[in-house]
Amino acid sequence: MITVDAALAHLFSLVQPLDIEEVPLAQAAGRILARDVAARRDQPPFAASAMDGYAVCGADAAPGTTLTVIGEAAAGHAYAGSVSSGQAVRIFTGAPIPTGASRVIIQEDVTRDADQITLGQNLDRKDHIRPLGCDFRKGQTITAPRRLRPADIALLASMNIAAVPVRRKPQVALMSTGDELVMPGEAPGPDQIIASNTFGLKAMLDAMGAEARILPIARDTVASLTACFALTRGADLIITIGGASVGDHDLVGRVAGDLGMDRAFYKVAMRPGKPLMAGRLNGAAMVGLPGNPVSAMVCGHVFIAPMINAMLGLGTAPAPRLRAPLAIALPANGPREHYMRAALTPEGIHPEDKQDSSLLTILANAQALMVRPVSDPARAAGEMMDYLPL
Numbered sequence: 001m002i003t004v005d006a007a008l009a010h011l012f013s014l015v016q017p018l019d020i021e022e023v024p025l026a027q028a029a030g031r032i033l034a035r036d037v038a039a040r041r042d043q044p045p046f047a048a049s050a051m052d053g054y055a056v057c058g059a060d061a062a063p064g065t066t067l068t069v070i071g072e073a074a075a076g077h078a079y080a081g082s083v084s085s086g087q088a089v090r091i092f093t094g095a096p097i098p099t100g101a102s103r104v105i106i107q108e109d110v111t112r113d114a115d116q117i118t119l120g121q122n123l124d125r126k127d128h129i130r131p132l133g134c135d136f137r138k139g140q141t142i143t144a145p146r147r148l149r150p151a152d153i154a155l156l157a158s159m160n161i162a163a164v165p166v167r168r169k170p171q172v173a174l175m176s177t178g179d180e181l182v183m184p185g186e187a188p189g190p191d192q193i194i195a196s197n198t199f200g201l202k203a204m205l206d207a208m209g210a211e212a213r214i215l216p217i218a219r220d221t222v223a224s225l226t227a228c229f230a231l232t233r234g235a236d237l238i239i240t241i242g243g244a245s246v247g248d249h250d251l252v253g254r255v256a257g258d259l260g261m262d263r264a265f266y267k268v269a270m271r272p273g274k275p276l277m278a279g280r281l282n283g284a285a286m287v288g289l290p291g292n293p294v295s296a297m298v299c300g301h302v303f304i305a306p307m308i309n310a311m312l313g314l315g316t317a318p319a320p321r322l323r324a325p326l327a328i329a330l331p332a333n334g335p336r337e338h339y340m341r342a343a344l345t346p347e348g349i350h351p352e353d354k355q356d357s358s359l360l361t362i363l364a365n366a367q368a369l370m371v372r373p374v375s376d377p378a379r380a381a382g383e384m385m386d387y388l389p390l
């Protein structure tokens with residue numbers, strides 16, 4: 001058995017950042033920006049009014065002054081002339097400030113009579129002008145790598161970037177194995193259950209920016225497993241689920257080996273998730289996850305998600321951890337790093353009583369995987385513990 005850290009280092013060595021592709025801006029949300037992108041223009045491209053009102057010369061902006069309105073500037077319609085002392089241009093938010101003007105008096109502070117305006121007694125001190133380029137200048141960059149959030153997409157649009165360089169989506173093939181499994185919606189026999197792990201993992205990986213496809217369930221025979229492995233062609237990452245342990249029907253390692261898998265490791269000192277295997281198969285990374293539903297999902301958080309991030313060019317880092325005080329006392333931990341399903345309560349992090357790796361209800365209700373290192377000593381309530389947020 002190897003440590004979680006050593007397993008993760010092996011897994012990172014199996015993957016690398018994928019190619020870069022250009023996608024239309026409208027399809028770039030959630031994708032990983034792969035190269036710095038530079039603004040193609042200044043924003044705003046001219047000094048612009050921040051308010052509806054009157055553009056005036058700064059020296060005229062005194063209480064009670066009367067000025068003559070000589071024209072209008074609206075967004076998309078600049079005033080062509082210039083403003084001199086004694087004059088004002090009616091202006092609206094977003095319009096270019098006319099030449100000669102250096103201040104906007106908001107219309108609430110103005111009394112208008114035909115083409116004459118009189119400024120009020122309590123003028124504010126602001127000029128209400130957004131300087132040219134105050135948001136960004138031409139050439140200013142959005143730096144890669146980053147996951148593009150809605151605000152980034154708006155910024156890219158504003159920079160006049162119509163196509164965005166992003167990492168190709170990692171293609172993941174997800175294969176459940178086992179005679180006991182049927183797909184959701186099918187009618188299971190009396191000794192069968194529903195395949196859940198592939199669906200949970202697909203949800204996790206697609207949300208991260210991968211493209212996961214669920215293969216037909218492989219039966220516990222060499223022929224069926226071999227046939228299903230043939231369907232993984234084109235995948236960057238092959239994930240099998242189940243059949244990884246030591247039972248007579250646990251054939252995944254054997255069949256993958258016969259197909260040429262170059263095994264990096266088998267078995268990790270963690271709970272749940274011990275019978276994890278990984279290697280390279282036909283140019284793809286392959287990870288064999290344990291079948292227990294919670295084990296598969298925990299391995300998804302601890303190992304697969306960081307691998308996907310590495311393929312997306314986001315670097316090789318373990319799943320991010322937070323810290324919280326323990327809500328209860330705990331006995332010492334054993335020789336495996338324990339990822340305990342836990343609730344985050346006002347009193348602190350509270351591991352669930354039941355930690356069996358078959359219990360999806362417990363995992364679904366948990367907010368955290370609390371991490372207990374190998375041979376962690378007994379802990380008192382209030383001690384700070386690491387956890388992975390779920």
Ligand SMILES: Nc1nc2c(c(=O)[nH]1)N[C@H]1C(S)=C(S)[C@@H](COP(=O)(O)OP(=O)(O)OC[C@H]3O[C@@H](n4cnc5c(N)ncnc54)[C@H](O)[C@@H]3O)O[C@H]1N2
Nearest residue numbers: 176195196197198241242243244245250274290291292295
């Ligand atoms: N003698 C030993 N037995 C076991 C050991 C061991 O060290 N010695 N390890 C246990 C641990 S820990 C785990 S984890 C499991 C993992 O075994 P496998 O990876 O071989 O998984 P299976 O036996 O195929 O299945 C285990 C369990 O999970 C259910 N399962 C499998 N695939 C799915 C799926 N896609 N969706 C939902 N549920 C699934 C399966 O029906 C079993 O109930 O081995 C222990 N045994």
Ligand code: MOO
Nearest residue numbers: 272273274295357
């Ligand atoms: O290592 Mo198993 O994953 O504890 O149930």
